[in-house]
Amino acid sequence: MSSPKLLLVEDDSALSELLEYRFENEGYSVRATPDGDEALVLASEDTPDLVILDWMIEGVSGIEVCRRLRREKSTAHVPIIMLTAREAEDDRVRGLETGADDYLTKPFSPRELLARVAAVLRRVRPALAGETIEVGDLRLDPVAHRLERRGKELQLGPTEYRLIKFFMEHPRRVFSRGQLLDAVWGTGSEIEERTVDVHIRRLRKAIAHEKAPDPIRTVRSAGYALEPV
Amino acid sequence: MSSPKLLLVEDDSALSELLEYRFENEGYSVRATPDGDEALVLASEDTPDLVILDWMIEGVSGIEVCRRLRREKSTAHVPIIMLTAREAEDDRVRGLETGADDYLTKPFSPRELLARVAAVLRRVRPALAGETIEVGDLRLDPVAHRLERRGKELQLGPTEYRLIKFFMEHPRRVFSRGQLLDAVWGTGSEIEERTVDVHIRRLRKAIAHEKAPDPIRTVRSAGYALEPV
DNA sequence: TGCGGGCTTATGACATTTTCATGGCAGTTT
DNA sequence: AAACTGCCATGAAAATGTCATAAGCCCGCA
Structure with a gap:
């Protein structure tokens, strides 16, 4: 099957559920967790095609998750889109430095995130985005x-x-x-x-x-x- | 031709009438109410294909309407587009978390709303937007x-x-x-x-x-x- | 330059495992 | 009663993983 596998790391459960629902509706296969450590486990068990990562999560910080994903061989090249609070300019910079591919500032519309995800996938693995x-x-x-x-x-x-x-x-x-x-x-x-x-x-x-x-x-x-x- | 059923919940009567007129002109079938409770009744009587919901309405608040629509089985999957005042960042976040599909910030042009509605319907039920x-x-x-x-x-x-x-x-x-x-x-x-x-x-x-x-x-x-x- | 051995890859055959198409059947709904 | 649904059993077809063997390539050595 050709549904891109997403890993969603977001500890706001309402938002997480909404996004999960929307993405699955769009034909993605989604696994979600509010916890950084668990995210790393999930990622290593079954390498996702893209990670959506909230900066402010429980347990390991977003930046740390990002860094560790990059360090693991199997996940080193998985694109990451991070979600940040509006003010955290600083995090944004560090996030991009750490290797995030794109970021989105809360609040955002699901459609916006959907568009970013599609764009990143298109860039990295066109076939996943449905392009010939x-x-x-x-x-x-x-x-x-x-x-x-x-x-x-x-x-x-x-x-x-x-x-x-x-x-x-x-x-x-x-x-x-x-x-x-x-x-x-x-x-x-x-x-x-x-x-x-x-x-x-x-x-x-x-x-x-x-x-x-x-x-x-x-x-x-x-x-x-x-x-x- | 099929006419998608819209439910418009907006307490600014001038805006409401304008939109109603525009949408009916475009071939939609519109029911409108300024009141949250009445909206819920209308929605349960005849499930609309899409709800346009103003955040600041009388009676039950927008967020509550949204939540209840999601809770009812018959309306759980009806797409919702919400209208917010420019500053209410906070509402926007909560709205998206509650399950709105998209939002529009006032002031907006009717044409913009029309485009969003068409896009959402196309995504959710392509056959609705089209003929044979x-x-x-x-x-x-x-x-x-x-x-x-x-x-x-x-x-x-x-x-x-x-x-x-x-x-x-x-x-x-x-x-x-x-x-x-x-x-x-x-x-x-x-x-x-x-x-x-x-x-x-x-x-x-x-x-x-x-x-x-x-x-x-x-x-x-x-x-x-x-x-x- | 030519030759032979050692290692790597190509190929055909084969037994097994997956996956699909079909007919039938019992429980529900209309 | 008639239509519809979901599921199972069965048989057929396609796909898969391994082997054994042939063929090819690289290298040193005469």
């Missing part, structure tokens, strides 16, 4: 769950789909089999690394096109990468 | 509650109708069984996900047409989508 991505002659429409090459639709299984989607989100970059397992199969999957080879083969077969070259590059003793065209 | 929807060779008339394919009317049950309507409001898009349950059966319904399959089958059967292909696409391990033609 193109890499070389491949075009992927995440909303329709379709992949086509030179106008012709390709037929692939679920795993191959997730795999090519991941590659298309990070073109040219080489991923080890371990990284691919984490990203595509999910962290902690106990699967033979060699199995990745098999799926790469299946993917290659699925996207093979009469004259077009194979866009998947094998990097010996390192992994695989997707090359444009 | 066409997707491929299917044509749905939400007012008449009818679906036809290639000119021939189709006969379907209530659930199948809601299902195809939802699909037609979002053509091509893949929905997971969970999303379909939320959208068609209502959030929180405790229904077996596999039951969706059954209704998909019934829907397919109902819209089957001699030579026309099946417009419902099964996306393995993801869900279903409606494809034009």
